[in-house]
Amino acid sequence: xTARNNFSATMGNRVNASFSQxxxxxxxxxxxGLTLATLATVTPILLIIIHIFSSGLPGISWPFLxxxxxxxxRAGGILPAIIGTFWLTLGTAVFSVPLGxxxxxxxxxxxxxxxxxxxxxxxxxxxAGIPSIVYGLFGLGLFVIFLRLGTSILAGSMTLAIMxxxxxxxxxxxxxxxxxxxxxxxxxxxxxxxxxxxxxVVLPQALPGIxxxxxxxxxxxxxETAPILFTVAAFYLPRLPSSVFDATMALPYHLFVISTxxxxxxxxxxxGTAVVLLTFVLLMNITATVIRSWARxxxxx
Amino acid sequence: MKTGGFKxxxxxxxxxxxxxxxxIFVGMIFIFLIKEGSxxxxxxxxxxxxxxxxxxxxxxxxxxxxxxxxxxVTAGAAIFSVPLGxxxxxxIAEVTPRWAREILxxxxxxxxGLPSVMLGxxxxxxIIPALREALNLxxxxxxxxxSLILGGMAIPTIVSVAEDALDAVPKTYRExxxxxxxxxxxxxxxVTLPAAKSGVLTAVMLGVGRAIGETMTVMxxxxxxxxxxxxxxxxxxxxxxxxxxxxxxxxxxxSGSTHYHVLFFIGIVLFLISxxxxxxxxxxxxxxxxxxxRILS
Numbered sequence: 001x002t003a004r005n006n007f008s009a010t011m012g013n014r015v016n017a018s019f020s021q022x023x024x025x026x027x028x029x030x031x032x033g034l035t036l037a038t039l040a041t042v043t044p045i046l047l048i049i050i051h052i053f054s055s056g057l058p059g060i061s062w063p064f065l066x067x068x069x070x071x072x073x074r075a076g077g078i079l080p081a082i083i084g085t086f087w088l089t090l091g092t093a094v095f096s097v098p099l100g101x102x103x104x105x106x107x108x109x110x111x112x113x114x115x116x117x118x119x120x121x122x123x124x125x126x127x128a129g130i131p132s133i134v135y136g137l138f139g140l141g142l143f144v145i146f147l148r149l150g151t152s153i154l155a156g157s158m159t160l161a162i163m164x165x166x167x168x169x170x171x172x173x174x175x176x177x178x179x180x181x182x183x184x185x186x187x188x189x190x191x192x193x194x195x196x197x198x199x200x201v202v203l204p205q206a207l208p209g210i211x212x213x214x215x216x217x218x219x220x221x222x223x224e225t226a227p228i229l230f231t232v233a234a235f236y237l238p239r240l241p242s243s244v245f246d247a248t249m250a251l252p253y254h255l256f257v258i259s260t261x262x263x264x265x266x267x268x269x270x271x272g273t274a275v276v277l278l279t280f281v282l283l284m285n286i287t288a289t290v291i292r293s294w295a296r297x298x299x300x301x
Numbered sequence: 302m303k304t305g306g307f308k309x310x311x312x313x314x315x316x317x318x319x320x321x322x323x324x325i326f327v328g329m330i331f332i333f334l335i336k337e338g339s340x341x342x343x344x345x346x347x348x349x350x351x352x353x354x355x356x357x358x359x360x361x362x363x364x365x366x367x368x369x370x371x372x373x374v375t376a377g378a379a380i381f382s383v384p385l386g387x388x389x390x391x392x393i394a395e396v397t398p399r400w401a402r403e404i405l406x407x408x409x410x411x412x413x414g415l416p417s418v419m420l421g422x423x424x425x426x427x428i429i430p431a432l433r434e435a436l437n438l439x440x441x442x443x444x445x446x447x448s449l450i451l452g453g454m455a456i457p458t459i460v461s462v463a464e465d466a467l468d469a470v471p472k473t474y475r476e477x478x479x480x481x482x483x484x485x486x487x488x489x490x491x492v493t494l495p496a497a498k499s500g501v502l503t504a505v506m507l508g509v510g511r512a513i514g515e516t517m518t519v520m521x522x523x524x525x526x527x528x529x530x531x532x533x534x535x536x537x538x539x540x541x542x543x544x545x546x547x548x549x550x551x552x553x554x555x556s557g558s559t560h561y562h563v564l565f566f567i568g569i570v571l572f573l574i575s576x577x578x579x580x581x582x583x584x585x586x587x588x589x590x591x592x593x594x595r596i597l598s
Binding site: 034133145256 | 517
């Protein structure tokens with residue numbers, strides 16, 4: 001009897017041991033798989049960035065940045081594209097920042113959770129998902145043709161601004177909501193109105209979060225090509241735009257043009273343009289990350 | 302609370318207008334697409350739309366090859382991006398220590414911020430020649446190349462949405478499973494992932510939705526041949542998507558021509574696809590929030 005009990009106990013232990021062995025191996029195998037998958041996701045990103053910088057940096061020179069293209073864009077610099085992207089990004093900010101922050105203030109500070117607020121949220125989710133080329137069509141239909149703005153910086157900026165709105169609204173709202181409610185209660189109990197509370201207490205506290213959102217939104221606008229195809233982008237212009245009603249060249253569209261539309265384009269100029277665009281975008285991305293971590297470290301609540 | 306007079310009322314109504322702007326813009330986008338796109342339905346017969354030849358110069362507006370092109374490129378992108386994106390999300394949320402997470406997340410976000418035209422550029426110069434050599438194809442400009450790059454572009458969306466969903470699963474769920482003797486691997490598979498199911502589904506939908514709408518990359522790397530894709534072999538032939546067709550042809554058509562209206566009509570189709578995807582995703586998000594509120598109250 002005892003012997004048999006002993007026997008079954010040992011058997012049980014052995015079964016248990018091999019079972020837990022197997023579980024351990026499954027876990028090890030699974031985690032290895034996950035690690036490999038993550039590596040497969042992350043490595044190409046680094047490779048792309050390294051490849052562009054290592055192939056393009058030798059072609060970057062001062063004249064490349066401050067000269068006009070020459071000889072059918074096969075020589076010279078890319079100044080008009082750089083200036084154009086700068087104006088477009090600025091124009092996008094002019095329209096999308098006040099509107100986006102206003103909308104976020106409404107959602108976080110004024111709106112009650114009712115059907116209309118839900119409709120606004122659904123509309124924002126939809127705006128974020130509309131394909132960029134459809135924004136291009138919309139900009140063409142409304143700004144260029146219906147409002148007769150023509151292909152102009154104004155039309156392009158407004159198109160990009162609407163596309164950027166969802167990013168700015170959702171990040172700003174998150175930043176506003178993160179401000180503790182006690183801040184608002186104190187301000188109002190001291191006799192502040194609602195707007196005074198928002199303006200002097202909530203907005204300053206949420207500023208770093210809002211800036212992060214704005215920079216991320218503008219980063220997207222700066223790199224987009226499809227929305228500006230029919231609303232502002234010019235293939236080649238021999239001069240800089242002189243007003244908001246002029247068309248302009250832009251970095252992303254220029255990269256598209258010289259890598260697909262112009263035969264016999266020197267590879268140096270293509271990679272050089274890619275480096276400038278990538279630097280533009282990465283700088284904005286790093287700015288956003290730095291603001292975010294700086295604010296997190298400094299926050300007292 | 303003090304109300305603060307005229308200025309306060311003015312600012313409050315201004316903010317309210319900003320709040321409703323998102324609804325106004327979605328409505329305006331739809332109205333202008335309908336305004337410019339609906340004449341296509343009058344001028345082009347249904348049979349013309351539903352043929353398999355897209356040849357606008359001869360007034361042949363078969364949109365089936367374009368829809369087929371979009372579908373095959375997107376399906377290919379999903380095959381790459383869904384497993385890789387979800388695995389990365391699980392790894393970042395559940396396996397890796399905190400410090401590695403702080404490096405991996407921003408890196409994936411950088412991929413999301415890379416301009417699509419730049420990925421197309423890399424596609425033309427690096428991926429296309431490599432594909433042609435490796436697979437011994439007559440041209441590397443294929444649906445497969447598009448799928449590969451679009452998959453990469455969908456990954457950041459999938460990772461960040463799925464990671465958020467996994468992160469939102471209460472810690473107590475995991476602790477309970479571990480206390481019962483489950484390994485971390487079992488906890489992930491049988492507890493955390495099922496609990497985050499709806500968020501993970503949303504991630505997949507939003508990622509795939511982004512792939513359907515992507516324009517510049519596909520235009521640059523898929524070869525743009527409007528051929529109706531049949532079977533798996535089509536993945537290794539040139540295709541043309543709806544987005545690329547609009548981008549490539551709108552610049553050259555006369556405003557008000559039939560071709561112009563048809564391109565806007567394709568825009569309506571794209572708009573409706575993204576609307577459907579996002580409405581479903583939104584309803585999942587709202588249902589989740591409601592359930593969370595029920596548990597909390």
